[in-house]
Amino acid sequence: KAGVTQTPRYLIKTRGQQVTLSCSPISGHRSVSWYQQTPGQGLQFLFEYFSETQRNKGNFPGRFSGRQFSNSRSEMNVSTLELGDSALYLCASSPETPEEPQHFGDGTRLSIL
C-alpha cells in the first residue's frame, strides 16, 4: 500500500508570496491532518480535514488554510508568506477514527527568503 505522498518536497519562496502544498493520503484514509515543524516550536498541529470538512483547527493565523477533496486528497495554502513560515510541513493520514494512529508523509520543506 502506498504511503502518504506530499508534493513538492522542497519549495523556496519570498516574503509576501503565497504557496500551496499537496497531500495524498494512504488509500482508504479519510482523515488528513497538517503539521508545522520548526526547530524552535517543534511539531505543531495546523488543522484536520475529514470528509471534505475541517474537523479541527490549531492556533495558527488565518493566512494558513486548507481544503480536502472528495478523493481525500488535501491541500494547504499559506498566503502572505513571512520569514517565520520557513518550516517542514507534514501531512498525516488516518482511517475513520482517532483510535487509528496517523501516518506521516515525507513532508514539504518550505524556505522563505
Add this chain to the structure above:
Amino acid sequence: QKEVEQNSGPLSVPEGAIASLNCTYSDRGSQSFFWYRQYSGKSPELIMSIYSNGDKEDGRFTAQLNKASQYVSLLIRDSQPSDSATYLCAVNPWGHTGGFKTIFGAGTRLFVKA
C-alpha cells in the same frame, strides 16, 4: 494550555541496554497516545500506540500508560545504534467522536553507543 512534556535529553545508553523514555501530559481527558521516532531530516514514524492503562509490547518496544498519573513511557530493550533518533510523544485529546488535534512533545534525543 494543553501540553505534552518530555525530557529533551540527550539520553545516551550503551548498545544492548534498555532505554527508558518518559512523557507527561496535562489534559486528564486525553484518549489516545502515540510514540513516534524521527531520524534527522526525516518525517516521524509511528512506533507504538496505546489507549488503555497498562503495558503494550511490540517486539523490543513496550509502551506504558498510566492515566491517573498522566504519564506515558516507552521502553526500548536491547537498544541498537540504529535506534538513535528523536522520540516524540504524541497525545490526542479526544476519542472517536472528536477527530485529531494531536499535541506533540518536543522529543527526546536518544543516542545508542556501539
